[in-house]
Amino acid sequence: MGKNKNAGKPRNYALECGVYRFGKGKMYHKKAIYKFNKKAAPVKAATPKPTFVEKPVKGAKNGETRMVRVKRLRNDVPTTEKKPAGTSVNFFSKHKRSLRPTLTPGKICILLAGAHKGKRVVVLKQLASGLVLITGPMKLNGCPMRRVNQIYLLATANSIDVSAVALPETINDDYFKHAKAEKVKKAEGDIFTSKKEEYKPSEQRKADQDNVDKQMLEAMKKHPEAASLKSYFKATFMLSKGQYPHKMAF
Numbered sequence: 001m002g003k004n005k006n007a008g009k010p011r012n013y014a015l016e017c018g019v020y021r022f023g024k025g026k027m028y029h030k031k032a033i034y035k036f037n038k039k040a041a042p043v044k045a046a047t048p049k050p051t052f053v054e055k056p057v058k059g060a061k062n063g064e065t066r067m068v069r070v071k072r073l074r075n076d077v078p079t080t081e082k083k084p085a086g087t088s089v090n091f092f093s094k095h096k097r098s099l100r101p102t103l104t105p106g107k108i109c110i111l112l113a114g115a116h117k118g119k120r121v122v123v124l125k126q127l128a129s130g131l132v133l134i135t136g137p138m139k140l141n142g143c144p145m146r147r148v149n150q151i152y153l154l155a156t157a158n159s160i161d162v163s164a165v166a167l168p169e170t171i172n173d174d175y176f177k178h179a180k181a182e183k184v185k186k187a188e189g190d191i192f193t194s195k196k197e198e199y200k201p202s203e204q205r206k207a208d209q210d211n212v213d214k215q216m217l218e219a220m221k222k223h224p225e226a227a228s229l230k231s232y233f234k235a236t237f238m239l240s241k242g243q244y245p246h247k248m249a250f
Contacts, residue, residue: 097130102155106162106219109134109153110237110250116143118236122160122216123153129173137213140233144201144209147176156250158232160223165215168208175205 011030012022022030052067103109107123111134119141121134132150136143178199201209220229239245 095130097126097128099126099130099132100150100155103132103150103153104159106160108156108158108160110156111143111148111152112154113152114148116141116146118238119143120156120233120235120237121148121153122162124162124165124167124212127173131173133167133171135209135212135216136233137216138209139213139217140230145171145212147173154250160216160219162216162219165212165219167212171208 012020012027014020028034049070051070053070054065055068057064057066103123103126105123105125109121109123111117111119111121116136119136121136121141121143124133124135124145126132127147129147130150131147132153133145134143134148134153135145138144220226223229
């Protein structure tokens with residue numbers, strides 16, 4: 001018989017490319033670890049030991065016996081106490097939803113991130129989660145009603161009176177959550193049939209958007225610069241060479 005080339009070598013060793021010969025799962029079966037995982041040595045019940053033991057004491061006036069502690073107490077006390085075990089459950093729900101004083105309802109802002117970055121939008125209100133509800137309006141620049149973190153909003157000096165704009169009571173944080181698709185078991189050899197469905201707005205959301213857009217356009221007509229306001233919203237904000245945001249007044 002020929003000599004075994006692997007004689008003297010470990011069962012799993014690194015190949016020339018730096019990858020080990022067998023993976024973690026393969027070695028799990030080769031070592032038969034599954035046979036020993038569920039086995040546990042029987043634990044013997046610990047016999048209770050007394051805390052104090054009576055010992056004789058010499059001397060006629062010393063009471064003859066004395067109770068002595070079996071295990072001596074520690075003589076070093078920690079200088080700091082351990083932190084109590086805390087939990088983060090419902091911590092966020094108790095946070096105060098603060099908002100920058102510049103982001104008042106009707107304030108015109110510039111979006112700094114996302115699919116509609118660079119567009120000018122109008123602040124409508126702050127939702128319960130702390131996010132800000134904004135709108136384009138959609139008929140002017142294509143930005144629908146959406147939730148935005150206030151750190152991505154750059155407030156300008158311009159604003160619109162939106163006191164007459166009535167928002168539906170259903171527009172809250174749950175209104176913007178997408179419905180999760182049900183998981184379906186894949187059939188054998190059919191792995192590419194179930195594709196990820198693209199988001200499509202519901203009819204109710206389209207109707208709400210049209211309603212808010214109509215009210216926003218009516219509010220813009222009452223603005224002193226109503227003639228140039230539409231072109232202002234349609235234009236995308238960009239910085240040219242030599243322009244610095246910290247030196248600009250918005």
